[in-house]
Amino acid sequence: MPIGFRLVALFLALAAFSAGCLFDPGEDSAAPAALPFIGEPPNDLLPGSPTISGEDSPTTITDDTRSTLLPIPPTTSGPETSVTIPEGATRNTQPFEIVTEPTRPQSPTTTRAPATTATGVPTTASSTAAVGPTTAAPPTTTTRPTTAAPTTTAAPTTTTTTTAAPAGPVLVFAEEFDSFDTTRWTKEHSTYGDGNSELQCYTPQQVSMANGNLVLRAETRTETCPNGSTRDVTSGMVRSKGVTFSPGQRIVYRVKLTPDDEANQGGLWPAFWSSGWAGGGWPNGGEWDGFEVMTARSPKRTVFSLHYADPFDQHKKTSKEVLSQTNFSADWHQLSFDYGLNGTMIWRMDGVVVQTVSDANTKQGWPAPFNQAMTELKINLALGGSPGPLDARALPATYEVDYVRIYDLPR
Numbered sequence: 536m537p538i539g540f541r542l543v544a545l546f547l548a549l550a551a552f553s554a555g556c557l558f559d560p561g562e563d564s565a566a567p568a569a570l571p572f573i574g575e576p577p578n579d580l581l582p583g584s585p586t587i588s589g590e591d592s593p594t595t596i597t598d599d600t601r602s603t604l605l606p607i608p609p610t611t612s613g614p615e616t617s618v619t620i621p622e623g624a625t626r627n628t629q630p631f632e633i634v635t636e637p638t639r640p641q642s643p644t645t646t647r648a649p650a651t652t653a654t655g656v657p658t659t660a661s662s663t664a665a666v667g668p669t670t671a672a673p674p675t676t677t678t679r680p681t682t683a684a685p686t687t688t689a690a691p692t693t694t695t696t697t698t699a700a701p702a703g704p705v706l707v708f709a710e711e712f713d714s715f716d717t718t719r720w721t722k723e724h725s726t727y728g729d730g731n732s733e734l735q736c737y738t739p740q741q742v743s744m745a746n747g748n749l750v751l752r753a754e755t756r757t758e759t760c761p762n763g764s765t766r767d768v769t770s771g772m773v774r775s776k777g778v779t780f781s782p783g784q785r786i787v788y789r790v791k792l793t794p795d796d797e798a799n800q801g802g803l804w805p806a807f808w809s810s811g812w813a814g815g816g817w818p819n820g821g822e823w824d825g826f827e828v829m830t831a832r833s834p835k836r837t838v839f840s841l842h843y844a845d846p847f848d849q850h851k852k853t854s855k856e857v858l859s860q861t862n863f864s865a866d867w868h869q870l871s872f873d874y875g876l877n878g879t880m881i882w883r884m885d886g887v888v889v890q891t892v893s894d895a896n897t898k899q900g901w902p903a904p905f906n907q908a909m910t911e912l913k914i915n916l917a918l919g920g921s922p923g924p925l926d927a928r929a930l931p932a933t934y935e936v937d938y939v940r941i942y943d944l945p946r
């Protein structure tokens with residue numbers, strides 16, 4: 536072939552080859568034998584994938600649960616749990632699990648209650664009749680503030696609310712702490728807590744009201760308590776009187792620890808609890824810890840516990856610890872506890888179930904003593920003691936309670 540034709544042919548061949556490359560992308564290109572994640576979203580990892588679980592992951596993903604995992608709310612994270620299970624008990628063998636409330640709506644939302652009365656109550660008129668043990672009926676408002684209806688004569692509009700009340704918790708007791716009701720609460724004046732080597736003298740002046748909240752204030756001040764013991768720090772505590780919290784009821788309370796100073800709050804011990812209602816001393820009489828935070832151990836840890844005696848008169852404790860991502864003091868928290876008729880008990884923090892107990896090997900036979908009404912609620916801000924030393928920089932500190940509400944649960 537003449538050299539000219541050879542050059543033309545070569546040129547044409549090169550052009551054809553280039554065109555083939557342009558219009559036939561990739562099919563025969565040097566692609567890897569297997570592309571990663573093709574057709575699979577990044578979160579659709581296979582069971583056991585090493586990339587999804589880790590130290591920071593609060594949940595271990597298994598094949599059965601990965602499609603139904605719930606988002607972890609910002610206030611809690613597991614699985615920093617410490618569950619002491621009585622012998623023979625079979626529950627709670629898994630790490631801390633976050634479960635959203637399946638049915639019963641958590642009565643009051645976490646939004647701050649209006650300063651006045653029992654708002655957010657699922658039912659209205661019926662709640663007055665079902666008033667609990669105390670005299671002071673919850674200041675329910677059977678009729679809405681219709682009043683200034685500018686028009687029409689048909690005033691008796693009131694009936695709009697009633698009708699068939701939805702099956703749900705019914706408010707039977709409400710303490711909104713708009714004022715200090717001496718018919719319901721007493722201010723402690725003692726060194727209560729000596730058994731835990733606590734440091735404070737509780738004095739009535741450390742209990743006050745502000746902005747619709749009960750305020751327990753702890754500070755450095757020398758006080759001589761009625762028993763003659765002089766303490767360098769003082770704090771506040773209240774006990775309920777005439778208030779009973781019975782099986783078949785739910786108690787809800789909203790609390791705040793202040794200040795939120797992670798470095799300087801060691802030794803604070805706020806709690807909401809009851810004990811001794813069943814008689815026979817401690818722990819036979821029972822102890823319920825609605826919540827407690829021991830900042831000397833961790834300002835991020837909240838503990839939910841029961842104490843009781845086993846058939847051999849030994850102290851037993853069933854406890855769940857929840858480690859949050861932020862200090863407990865970082866925000867207000869709404870906590871609740873369902874005191875089940877059949878011994879099933881459920882703690883919630885900010886609407887999330889954090890602990891459920893449905894059996895224990897108690898001296899009296901489960902669910903006793905947790906089948907009797909608690910007769911005294913205790914709210915206190917202890918200092919130092921068995922959880923750890925008090926950091927002087929933690930004071931002054933306050934523990935505030937926005938409300939305490941008790942509901943009858945549906946049966």
Ligand SMILES: [Ca+2]
Binds near residue numbers: 711713936
């Ligand atoms: Ca309040």
